[in-house]
Amino acid sequence: MMKVVVGTRGSKLALTQTNWVIDQLKERNPQVEFEVKIIKTKGDLIQHLSLDKIGDKGLFVKEIEQQLLDKEIDIAVHSMKDMPSTLPAGLRFAGTPEREDPRDVLILKEGYKNIDDLPRGAKIGTGSKRRKYQLLKYRPDLEIVPIRGNIDTRIQKIKDENLDGIVLAAAGMIRAGMTEQISYYFPVDLMVPAPAQGALAIEIRENDLEIESLVNSIKDEVTQVRVAAERGFLIGVNGSCHVPMGAYCEIVGDQLKLTGLYGNEEGSKLVIKTLEGSIESPIDLGVELAQLVLKEYENYEG
Numbered sequence: 672m673m674k675v676v677v678g679t680r681g682s683k684l685a686l687t688q689t690n691w692v693i694d695q696l697k698e699r700n701p702q703v704e705f706e707v708k709i710i711k712t713k714g715d716l717i718q719h720l721s722l723d724k725i726g727d728k729g730l731f732v733k734e735i736e737q738q739l740l741d742k743e744i745d746i747a748v749h750s751m752k753d754m755p756s757t758l759p760a761g762l763r764f765a766g767t768p769e770r771e772d773p774r775d776v777l778i779l780k781e782g783y784k785n786i787d788d789l790p791r792g793a794k795i796g797t798g799s800k801r802r803k804y805q806l807l808k809y810r811p812d813l814e815i816v817p818i819r820g821n822i823d824t825r826i827q828k829i830k831d832e833n834l835d836g837i838v839l840a841a842a843g844m845i846r847a848g849m850t851e852q853i854s855y856y857f858p859v860d861l862m863v864p865a866p867a868q869g870a871l872a873i874e875i876r877e878n879d880l881e882i883e884s885l886v887n888s889i890k891d892e893v894t895q896v897r898v899a900a901e902r903g904f905l906i907g908v909n910g911s912c913h914v915p916m917g918a919y920c921e922i923v924g925d926q927l928k929l930t931g932l933y934g935n936e937e938g939s940k941l942v943i944k945t946l947e948g949s950i951e952s953p954i955d956l957g958v959e960l961a962q963l964v965l966k967e968y969e970n971y972e973g
């Protein structure tokens with residue numbers, strides 16, 4: 672019998688996501704046995720530093736990828752939105768399973784219901800420039816307070832730092848069984864999500880055909896295409912996590928409709944553009960939209 676070792680970070684969200692993937696795989700491959708291996712990453716050890724100081728997204732995945740290369744694990748499960756645009760030599764993504772809700776949400780202090788009933792100057796916690804500058808575009812009066820940490824830590828900060836609310840991804844809350852704590856779902860045109868938000872990344876060894884076909888048994892074609900377009904935009908703008916950046920793709924009829932957001936660190940420039948294109952070439956559409964957005968960014972006059 673085949674035995675597959677699945678590597679993951681140890682956070683509650685990472686474990687929930689990994690167990691979800693294993694359940695999906697088991698359903699279609701009942702003969703396969705799975706084992707979970709928890710791996711501590713540099714990113715986990717320096718949670719107290721702000722993301723701006725850490726910079727590199729790769730800090731959360733490097734140790735896990737090394738274990739894949741060393742054959743200590745066979746599959747790594749990550750949030751796709753945390754993955755850098757290129758993978759180390761020898762590794763690749765297998766098929767992407769069905770995406771969870773891609774939207775951003777507000778978790779609000781007792782008594783508030785949505786973005787519009789927050790009082791003037793309300794304090795909202797987020798460490799993401801994408802979230803910060805889109806919030807301020809809609810509600811310039813809000814005070815944005817930088818926070819980070821895992822989901823539970825951030826929710827605790829509403830009380831500890833006397834915030835009126837925080838912004839999180841719907842997907843993490845839903846997967847962690849905390850849906851009822853969500854106060855408000857941002858429409859995607861008010862808050863363009865991060866590229867691939869709500870989607871999982873299943874990373875494998877490039878030449879591991881057996882594992883590839885196992886994982887592809889849970890691949891979702893629609894998610895695959897949408898995520899490819901959104902990550903095409905990420906590759907095209909070549910942005911760091913110091914600048915606001917987002918991308919969201921929908922399928923409309925037989926076309927892709929991709930929206931991209933890109934701005935500067937200070938938030939004084941924020942470009943949002945939408946482009947439609949063929950479902951056959953999602954990455955090209957992402958790269959093409961990135962070129963258009965960057966051109967507008969260069970000529971930006973506020």
Ligand SMILES: NCc1[nH]cc(CCC(=O)O)c1CC(=O)O
Nearest residue numbers: 750753839840842843868869870
């Ligand atoms: N950056 C941390 C992170 N990475 C993935 C998720 C949630 C799941 C997802 O977005 O797919 C979160 C938390 C958040 O942004 O609220």
